Amino acid sequence: xxxxxxxxxxxxxxxxxxxxxxxxxxxxxxxxxxxxxxxxxxxxxxxxxxxxxxxxxxxxxxxxxxxxxxxxxxxxxxxxxxxxxxxxxxxxxxxxxxxxxxxxxxxxxxxxxxxxxxxxxxxxxxxxxxxxxxxxxxxxxxxxxxxxxxxxxxxxxxxxxxxxxxxxxxxxxxxxxxxxxxxxxxxxxxxxxxxxxxxxxxxxxxxxxxxxxxxxxxxxxxxxxxxxxxxxxxxxxxxxxxxxxxxxxxxxxxxxxxxxxxxxxxxxxxxxxxxxxxxxxxxxxxxxxxxxxxxxxxxxxxxxxxxxxxxxxxxxxxxxxxxxxxxxxxxxxxxxxxxxxxxxxxxxxxxxxxxxxxxxxxxxxxxxxxxxxxxxxxxxxxxxxxxxxxxxxxxxxxxxxxxxxxxxxxxxxxxxxxxxxxxxxxxxxxxxxxxxxxxxxxxxxxxxxxxxxxxxxxxxxx
Amino acid sequence: xxxxxxxxxxxxxxxxxxxxxxxxxxxxxxxxxxxxxxxxxxxxxxxxxxxxxxxxxxxxxxxxxxxxxxxxxxxxxxxxxxxxxxxxxxxxxxxxxxxxxxxxxxxxxxxxxxxxxxxxxxxxxxxxxxxxxxxxxxxxxxxxxxxxxxxxxxxxxxxxxxxxxxxxxxxxxxxxxxxxxxxxxxxxxxxxxxxxxxxxxxxxxxxxxxxxxxxxxxxxxxxxxxxxxxxxxxxxxxxxxxxxxxxxxxxxxxxxxxxxxxxxxxxxxxxxxxxxxxxxxxxxxxxxxxxxxxxxxxxxxxxxxxxxxxxxxxxxxxxxxxxxxxxxxxxxxxxxxxxxxxxxxxxxxxxxxxxxxxxxxxxxxxxxxxxxxxxxxxxxxxxxxxxxxxxxxxxxxxxxxxxxxxxxxxxxxxxxxxxxxxxxxxxxxxxxxxxxxxxxxxxxxxxxxxxxx
Numbered sequence: 083x084x085x086x087x088x089x090x091x092x093x094x095x096x097x098x099x100x101x102x103x104x105x106x107x108x109x110x111x112x113x114x115x116x117x118x119x120x121x122x123x124x125x126x127x128x129x130x131x132x133x134x135x136x137x138x139x140x141x142x143x144x145x146x147x148x149x150x151x152x153x154x155x156x157x158x159x160x161x162x163x164x165x166x167x168x169x170x171x172x173x174x175x176x177x178x179x180x181x182x183x184x185x186x187x188x189x190x191x192x193x194x195x196x197x198x199x200x201x202x203x204x205x206x207x208x209x210x211x212x213x214x215x216x217x218x219x220x221x222x223x224x225x226x227x228x229x230x231x232x233x234x235x236x237x238x239x240x241x242x243x244x245x246x247x248x249x250x251x252x253x254x255x256x257x258x259x260x261x262x263x264x265x266x267x268x269x270x271x272x273x274x275x276x277x278x279x280x281x282x283x284x285x286x287x288x289x290x291x292x293x294x295x296x297x298x299x300x301x302x303x304x305x306x307x308x309x310x311x312x313x314x315x316x317x318x319x320x321x322x323x324x325x326x327x328x329x330x331x332x333x334x335x336x337x338x339x340x341x342x343x344x345x346x347x348x349x350x351x352x353x354x355x356x357x358x359x360x361x362x363x364x365x366x367x368x369x370x371x372x373x374x375x376x377x378x379x380x381x382x383x384x385x386x387x388x389x390x391x392x393x394x395x396x397x398x399x400x401x402x403x404x405x406x407x408x409x410x411x412x413x414x415x416x417x418x419x420x421x422x423x424x425x426x427x428x429x430x431x432x433x434x435x436x437x438x439x440x441x442x443x444x445x446x447x448x449x450x451x452x453x454x455x456x457x458x459x460x461x462x463x464x465x466x467x468x469x470x471x472x473x474x475x476x477x478x479x480x481x482x483x484x485x486x487x488x489x490x491x492x493x494x495x496x497x498x499x500x501x502x503x504x505x506x507x508x509x510x511x512x513x514x515x516x517x518x519x520x521x522x523x524x525x526x527x528x529x530x531x532x533x534x535x536x537x538x539x540x541x542x543x544x
Numbered sequence: 545x546x547x548x549x550x551x552x553x554x555x556x557x558x559x560x561x562x563x564x565x566x567x568x569x570x571x572x573x574x575x576x577x578x579x580x581x582x583x584x585x586x587x588x589x590x591x592x593x594x595x596x597x598x599x600x601x602x603x604x605x606x607x608x609x610x611x612x613x614x615x616x617x618x619x620x621x622x623x624x625x626x627x628x629x630x631x632x633x634x635x636x637x638x639x640x641x642x643x644x645x646x647x648x649x650x651x652x653x654x655x656x657x658x659x660x661x662x663x664x665x666x667x668x669x670x671x672x673x674x675x676x677x678x679x680x681x682x683x684x685x686x687x688x689x690x691x692x693x694x695x696x697x698x699x700x701x702x703x704x705x706x707x708x709x710x711x712x713x714x715x716x717x718x719x720x721x722x723x724x725x726x727x728x729x730x731x732x733x734x735x736x737x738x739x740x741x742x743x744x745x746x747x748x749x750x751x752x753x754x755x756x757x758x759x760x761x762x763x764x765x766x767x768x769x770x771x772x773x774x775x776x777x778x779x780x781x782x783x784x785x786x787x788x789x790x791x792x793x794x795x796x797x798x799x800x801x802x803x804x805x806x807x808x809x810x811x812x813x814x815x816x817x818x819x820x821x822x823x824x825x826x827x828x829x830x831x832x833x834x835x836x837x838x839x840x841x842x843x844x845x846x847x848x849x850x851x852x853x854x855x856x857x858x859x860x861x862x863x864x865x866x867x868x869x870x871x872x873x874x875x876x877x878x879x880x881x882x883x884x885x886x887x888x889x890x891x892x893x894x895x896x897x898x899x900x901x902x903x904x905x906x907x908x909x910x911x912x913x914x915x916x917x918x919x920x921x922x923x924x925x926x927x928x929x930x931x932x933x934x935x936x937x938x939x940x941x942x943x944x945x946x947x948x949x950x951x952x953x954x955x956x957x958x959x960x961x962x963x964x965x966x967x968x969x970x971x972x973x974x975x976x977x978x979x980x981x982x983x984x985x986x987x988x989x990x991x992x993x994x995x996x997x
Binding site: 143263542 | 592606633686804
């Protein structure tokens with residue numbers, strides 16, 4: 083396959099094209115969903131497609147198809163991509179220099195302790211049914227949702243710099259979501275295990291306590307109070323601090339937002355933006371984390387990028403293009419959802435690094451505040467530097483002790499005002515996996531993480 | 545081979561191999577796109593995708609699989625689906641795939657040939673009209689995307705359904721950034737239509753510029769207003785209202801007991817000012833079609849009439865277990881992005897949610913409000929559809945005091961419970977707009993809070 087793709091790239095006759103690549107992807111996934119004890123979905127999906135890109139001036143053309151990969155298909159895609167790039171290039175203001183892109187020839191296949199493909203579908207089904215049973219512990223649970231998913235994506239990539247790459251990415255996930263009802267009150271809880279790993283992740287789950295703890299959380303939320311509102315001291319757990327890392331500084335550190343000066347973090351390298359306790363990293367090489375991979379969608383090896391170090395802003399996450407524009411090395415952050423979508427700068431595993439405090443010490447040291455648990459969703463504000471992070475629940479802290487449970491809320495504030503207020507950082511690091519969109523689409527697997535962190539944020543909840 | 549032939553052949557192979565019932569959804573999508581970056585068209589794209597989704601049923605055991613058929617044959621796909629169904633558990637709630645019903649209307653009723661023919665060069669020119677409308681000395685267009693899709697899908701099942709549909713969709717998303725010294729502002733505009741030519745791209749750019757410049761003047765909101773009214777522009781109000789109502793009226797959520805409206809049929813759930821229909825053949829709907837994604841004829845289903853809950857929405861799976869009929873709401877497609885939809889089976893979902901417009905203009909509604917906020921842009925409007933609670937960050941709004949629009953504000957949280965707010969004095973304006981799978985006017989939501997930062 084690589085030979086066919088290379089032959090097509092080498093056949094490009096259009097002089098205006100300064101860089102081109104072709105990427106072929108094959109996806110296979112298993113989905114099992116059990117609702118209230120019934121098997122609601124049991125499926126195995128496959129899809130495959132090929133995308134070609136061509137660069138003219140500073141403009142790209144891209145073309146993709148789900149047709150079988152042949153030399154003719156590849157050439158047709160390159161022709162279509164070139165046509166689009168040339169049309170756009172009438173607006174081009176500069177040329178991009180990709181001459182420093184180094185050719186890499188490598189095949190990297192993920193090693194799993196237990197390859198999900200080697201596990202029988204019966205065993206996977208038994209696992210999800212057991213998850214469902216683990217949620218069946220309280221009559222107030224009116225709806226039980228349990229799911230298992232594994233995906234295997236195989237990539238082949240060649241480019242005009244001479245790279246020939248092939249690799250795979252295997253990810254496994256399990257989710258439970260019980261819904262509790264009492265009178266007119268309805269609340270849910272969820273838990274999740276996932277990673278770029280094989281079925282060993284599933285085998286390591288202690289199912290009964292996993293489900294029971296999640297049920298307990300949903301039942302407790304039925305009696306939760308409305309959260310307080312206004313500016314206050316917040317202790318974020320690892321889920322929430324990870325979400326803050328991702329939304330607060332993650333998206334704004336994606337270099338495509340910087341080269342066009344949209345990001346509020348443009349020209350901030352070397353500037354102190356947080357307290358000394360704040361260190362933030364994006365690392366696509368982390369073992370078994372959801373956002374890890376050997377190569378990004380441009381064929382650049384994944385890497386570790388320090389974004390904030392002891393409060394000082396350090397740098398951005400790059401594609402080949404943004405690295406070229408800023409005169410640095412690409413960091414392996416050029417990612418696409420699949421063969422139908424564009425590549426741009428994206429996060430991998432993004433997290434605040436640990437500090438010296440234990441979690442108990444942070445809580446005991448807080449006279450009044452809100453201990454916020456479990457992330458729901460977030461939205462970046464790359465231009466204005468704001469943040470919206472939604473959490474499932476929290477606890478009022480009074481005189482160093484956890485007291486009343488409160489229900490879902492949103493944390494907000496201005497990044498450059500929040501980070502200087504960080505005055506306690508825990509010594510345990512927790513990661514949550516999920517899918518990240520940029521703007522409102524282009525979803526890719528990532529993880530975000532962090533330790534417990536104390537800071538000042540605005541809180542509001544209904 | 546034509547997609548209808550592939551669908552039909554795969555159903556036939558399934559039945560021959562032992563399936564009691566089988567259903568194939570075959571879809572071909574062609575998408576042209578352009579991406580704006582820093583005021584210029586940065587990427588032009590042309591994408592084509594074909595795929596099938598196969599539901600293979602043995603008794604009450606259901607196996608689902610999908611394929612682009614690039615690396616395998618329909619026979620391989622059938623064998624995989626069969627192997628899944630064989631080891632599957634019985635789904636006790638499954639009754640049957642849908643029976644065929646007479647489909648009225650032409651399959652290409654919602655297809656616009658000019659939109660289907662647009663390539664990335666045409667889209668580039670349209671997108672640059674947005675840029676030209678927005679760009680000024682202190683305003684740039686850092687991001688934008690515009691795409692058109694032409695979709696053809698066909699559904700066959702072993703009970704005799706053999707129907708197809710063609711449609712077109714246009715979607716655009718643009719942002720403008722304004723700057724004045726250290727102050728920055730952002731305008732955000734989306735456009736949705738089945739017909740590319742119906743969109744005023746230059747006007748959209750000009751409006752986005754005015755939004756971005758307005759935010760420059762906005763001040764951070766510092767107060768805390770309880771019991772205030774939030775007037776939400778259609779883009780924001782439609783999103784949050786749909787998130788709540790679509791969950792509550794979904795037959796799937798009613799059956800699995802996660803809908804708070806599961807036992808509220810015939811009861812008032814909202815103000816009498818609110819009436820909502822799900823219209824599978826909405827004139828402006830992006831998912832409008834003569835059939836749903838199970839091949840069932842689409843229809844107009846009143847869901848809330850003058851505040852009273854009138855109907856849930858059903859796909860065949862959820863309808864049959866209640867001995868009811870599908871309302872034509874077995875959906876795979878999403879309006880924004882049609883690629884890859886064959887990889888998932890149909891789920892119970894809305895087609896186009898139409899909120900019946902009121903008689904008053906937005907200005908008249910604002911004139912009746914003592915204290916509140918008119919919101920043009922949230923970070924992203926969300927609500928917990930089970931509890932109804934929400935807390936959304938306001939990025940671009942103006943305060944309302946004594947019936948008049950006041951100064952622009954930003955950095956505030958809009959907080960409340962949407963189920964409770966709906967029961968209050970909801971006011972619906974007369975300016976419906978298309979946003980995603982919704983046609984919704986400006987709506988005023990009472991009984992909420994605005995919390996300053």
